[in-house]
Amino acid sequence: MSSDDIPELSHIPERTDPVIARLIVADANHTHGTSYHLVEPMHAGFQAGTWLLRNGENESAVLKWSPNRSAAPQLLRAADAVGRARDAGYPTPAWLAVGVAKSGFPYHIQQYVPGSSPSRLTAEVAERLLPVLEQQRGLDIDPEHCWSRYARTRLAGEWDHSRQAMADSGSRGRRFVEALDALVASFGQVELPSEDLVHGDFRLDNVLFRSGRVAAVIDMEALGSGTRAFDYATLLTVDDIDRAGWNLTRATGEQVAGPGVLAHCFALAALDLADFVRQRNPGRLPFIIGPLTDRTVALLP
Ligand SMILES: Nc1ncnc2c1ncn2[C@@H]1O[C@H](COP(=O)(O)OP(=O)(O)OP(=O)(O)O)[C@@H](O)[C@H]1O
Ligand SMILES: [Mg+2]
Known part of the structure; x- marks a missing residue:
């Protein structure tokens, strides 16, 4: 199935929907020559649309996508800004791929970094x-x-x-x-x-x-x-x-x-x-x- 098969979505889709996430990964693989597949959702944020990916070499990565098509320009700017911040030494994962799926949903794939969030600001x-x-x-x-x-x-x-x-x-x-x-x-x-x-x-x-x-x-x-x-x-x-x-x-x-x-x-x-x-x-x-x-x-x- 390709994202050409998606009917025009009149409602705001769930970011947790694995069908849409899989289509976005398929588009991303096609566009960037990668071989990622969906592993599992990474629940944390309120909207929880972040997914763990793995590729043919068993390397992990993180997919984030947005149901908001108009967020695409800001995401593309953010990709450049993240690159500049990393060049200046800011500790944030590299963005490996960024784009807009055929469905119009903007996405990016970033480096996976092991770790966990502190629960208390001490x-x-x-x-x-x-x-x-x-x-x-x-x-x-x-x-x-x-x-x-x-x-x-x-x-x-x-x-x-x-x-x-x-x-x-x-x-x-x-x-x-x-x-x-x-x-x-x-x-x-x-x-x-x-x-x-x-x-x-x-x-x-x-x-x-x-x-x-x-x-x-x-x-x-x-x-x-x-x-x-x-x-x-x-x-x-x-x-x-x-x-x-x-x-x-x-x-x-x-x-x-x-x-x-x-x-x-x-x-x-x-x-x-x-x-x-x-x-x-x-x-x-x-x-x-x-x-x-x-x-x-x-x-x-
Ligand atoms: N690069 C990464 N490496 C490892 N884990 C990550 C990475 N990015 C995200 N995660 C995990 O996924 C969770 C959700 O990611 P993130 O904070 O980016 O999205 P979100 O809060 O759900 O999204 P948003 O607030 O944009 O809707 C994080 O709390 C973290 O546990
Ligand atoms: Mg978050």
């Missing part, structure tokens, strides 16, 4: 991760795709819809939004720098550790330029963080461009996370909204 974990974030300094990897520009636009009003939805979700949602507003207002005018590499989703499940060290930073598709403070802020929103991990990450993140920049980035990362959970997994919202509110208040000057 000081020991932070001590390993912060040097990686500091490696992002000055790596203005893709100025056309700028996280600081995104943050500026959202904070200037584009986040109002999400703020309102969150405030309407109940009294805890309202308190959360009040805390976010107070945090943003307390620093007045804040200029977000834009000359670093930004991962865009720098969470614990997007780093792989082996023997207590960082083996790889993964899930790189959204990378761009901006201030690395954004990735510090994202790290400060992870579910499980202890006091020492928080203190170290916060203090180092504030040194990037000042506490106001970290606070603004945190407000946006926290709202985006809560809003994503509200829409995709609402039963989990009550468990994260309290800690996110407390952390927002803790960042007030």
Whole structure:
């Protein structure tokens, strides 16, 4: 079967669907002269569309594909940016192939790196991760795709819809939004720098550790330029963080461009996370909204 056999898909397909994944691998093998086959899904992210592959030489690799056809241009840019980041020494797996399947779905195949993600942001974990974030300094990897520009636009009003939805979700949602507003207002005018590499989703499940060290930073598709403070802020929103991990990450993140920049980035990362959970997994919202509110208040000057 080839992807020519797929009828025009009118619905958004499941990324976990092995039939579609197999067709994408067949297209990729044809395009790149490779011999991969699907082994099993690698469940971790919410959408869990990542697959373990193996080739004729028994080498492992990782397939990621997106049901969003319009994501193709960003994926192709990301492929170039990942190459430049690796050239600069950033610890992320090589992308072995990137393309668009006949079905129109963008995909890429990357190096498999053995390792596992830490479950808790302790000081020991932070001590390993912060040097990686500091490696992002000055790596203005893709100025056309700028996280600081995104943050500026959202904070200037584009986040109002999400703020309102969150405030309407109940009294805890309202308190959360009040805390976010107070945090943003307390620093007045804040200029977000834009000359670093930004991962865009720098969470614990997007780093792989082996023997207590960082083996790889993964899930790189959204990378761009901006201030690395954004990735510090994202790290400060992870579910499980202890006091020492928080203190170290916060203090180092504030040194990037000042506490106001970290606070603004945190407000946006926290709202985006809560809003994503509200829409995709609402039963989990009550468990994260309290800690996110407390952390927002803790960042007030
Ligand atoms: N290069 C890799 N080497 C080894 N394991 C990987 C690699 N890439 C991904 N994985 C494993 O697969 C899981 C999911 O991958 P990834 O984080 O890239 O996707 P995701 O979070 O499901 O996707 P998205 O958030 O883009 O929907 C990871 O948590 C990790 O366990
Ligand atoms: Mg991930």
